[in-house]
Amino acid sequence: MLSTSVIEDVLTAALETGGDFSEVFVEDRYTSNLLLQGGTIENSLSGRDFGIGIRVFKGLQSVYTYTTDASKEGLLKAARHAxxxxxxxxxxxxxxxNKEMxxxxxxxxxxxRDIxxxxxxxxxxKAYEIAKAYHSSIQQVMVRYMDEEQNVLIANSEGKFIEDKRVRSRLAIQSIASDGNQIQPGFxxxxxxxxFEFFENLNLEHYAGEASRIAVTMLSAEPCPSGKFPIIIDNEFGGVIFHEAxxxxxxxxxxxxxxxxxxxRIGERVAPEIVxxxxDGTLENEWGSLTIDDEGEKxxxxxxxxxxxxxxxLIDKFNSRRMGMESTGSGRRESYRFAPTSRMTNTFIAEGKSTPEEIIANTEYGIYAKYMGGGSVNPATGDYNFAVMEAYLxxxxxxGTPLKGATLIGNGSETLQLVDMVGxxxxxxxxxxxxxxxxIPANVGQPMIRVSEITVGGSKEAE
Known part of the structure; x- marks a missing residue:
């Protein structure tokens, strides 16, 4: 991607005013995105993005710049600018x-790229046909396809020289159901x-069918009651609450x-013993996984x-200086246009001992959130607000009855303390x-859990 001699010259130029660390991040990315709507491919975009990021530290100062000019002169100019x-x-x-293999x-x-x-x-x-045929109330189906190949080279003034290839694939299916009076989405x-082996082995019957099942189920849902209730949050994307909050x-x-x-607060109790x-960025072939992070750490x-x-x-290289702690291989960035910082990979609550059946059977009255939707969080306080895509009484x-309009409102650290069952x-x-x-791509996960109390914003008063 770049010769060793050019990289060495760039790292040297970046330190010529007294910096104590310099880094070069080279990225060569290929992407493919397709959109199918109404049974027809509406958009098909493929592209290549190439660029180089240069970073310099001096104590607790950090400067970052990037360029798409890969000539030696262009790189030296960018390094000296930083x-x-x-x-x-x-x-x-x-x-x-020292090149690390x-x-x-x-x-x-x-x-x-070979497909x-x-x-x-x-x-x-195929996904479209499965989703559309699920029920007569499915009025619209959109399917998005994405794949990318990201090749990176990371070198720094401490002698690190390492390269990596990341390949990711994803399919997003959205179904819209209507009964003439209302519409409901499923995703x-x-x-x-x-x-591409991901798509060849993907259970389209399950994923496309689930997108439509959610939409159809929510058409007959009743308004969710508001108040404070025990909440059962299912596995998979249910983990988004704790990811965010x-x-x-x-x-x-x-x-x-x-x-x-x-x-x-290291060493303090911040959650019940069952949590x-x-x-874990090492989980094989998971969406958020990496062999190395964007600073070259495993x-x-x-x-x-x-x-x-x-x-x-989760600690990146620069913040390890501020904290006096080692990097945890958590330095990530969207592309060469961004300086890396500490980020999650695959974050999840570990498996507990309760079965899903036991959790439901031990709940006298509450809300079951099967699939979470979007939400917002204040990272400084942990206060959150999340919509529930599919819920039940x-x-x-x-x-019991499916519920619509449910919103979970709370504080992350407080909610964490209230987890009383883990599946x-x-x-x-x-x-x-x-x-x-x-x-950046990230997995969220958990088993089914129960929280003893969360405030639920709904459209009717609790009975």
Missing amino acids: AHAISGEKIIQPQPL ITCAHPIAMKP EKFRKADVMR YGPGAHKG CGHGLEATAVAKNNSVFAN TYID TRKNVLIENGILKGY VKDGKL NNVAHGQGMCGSLSGS
């Missing part, structure tokens, strides 16, 4: 680059750190500046909360996570 924002007395020389932890069988577009379109049409968006609060981006309720919270399994005790944070230990059916959902370093 260097001029740094002022130091001692000029240091970079360590000799790694084995890809997420094997790819079929590179998407003809008609095969990609066939996957979309499913499976994805993985895999090539707790996970971001465990990133060094917030912790290093004391902008988190979890700052300076263990993990971020990803790892980071146990953040163990049996209710706060054990650690729980009464006398049994699932044994861990599963992951896929999404895109936005933060300071852009939008």
Whole structure:
């Protein structure tokens, strides 16, 4: 991607005004996006994006710049531009680059760039037909296909020189149901750190059928009661609440500046003993997984909360300086246009001992949130607000009427303390996570859990 000699010269130029660390991030990305609507491919876009990011540290100063000019002259100009924002007395020389060979932890069988577009379109049409045929009330189905290949080279003044290839694929299915008086959506968006083999092995009957089933079910749903109730949150994308309301609060981006309720609390109890919270970038071929992070560090399994005790944070290279703690392989960025910072990969509540049947049977009255929708959170306080895409009333230990209009309102650290049952059916959902370093693929997950009380915003008073 770039010669070793050019990289060495760029790293040296970035330190010529007294910086104590410099880094080069080279990215070459290929993407393919298709949209099918009304049975027809409406959009088909493929592209390539190439660029180089250059970063310089001086103590707790950090400067970042990027360029698409890969000539030696262009790179030296960008490096010196970053260097001029740094002022130091001692000029240091970079360590000799030592290329590190790694084995890809997420094997790819079929590179998407080698696959003809008609095969990609066939996957979309099959999903469309399954979703559309589910029920006569399905009025519209949209299917989005995405694949990407991201090649990166990371080198720094400490002698690191490493390359990596990431390949991801995803299918997003949205169904719209209508009974003439109202419309209801349903959505499913499976994805993985895999090539086209992901689509060949994807259970389209399940995913496309679920998108339409959700939409159709919600047509007959009754208004959700409002008030404070025990809430059962199902597995997979149910983990989005703790991803947003707790996970971001465990990133060094917030912790290093004391902008988190979890700052300076390692060793304290922050959850019941039945809760263990993990971020694991090594899970084979999962959507949020990486062999190395965007700073060249190997990803790892980071146990953040163990049996209710706060054990650690997600830390990137720059914030490790602020905190006096080692990087946890958590430095991530959307692209070369962003400086990396601490981010999640695959974050989930670990499996517990209760079965889903036991959790429901032990709930006298409450709300069962089967699928979560979108929401918002204040990362500094952990206050959140999440819509529920599919919900049910729980009464006398049994699932009852489907409910619409449910919104869960609370505080992440407080909700964490109120988890009183954890199931044994861990599963992951896929999404895109936005933060300071852009939008990145991330898994959220958990088994079914029960929270003893959450405020529910609904459209009618509780009986």
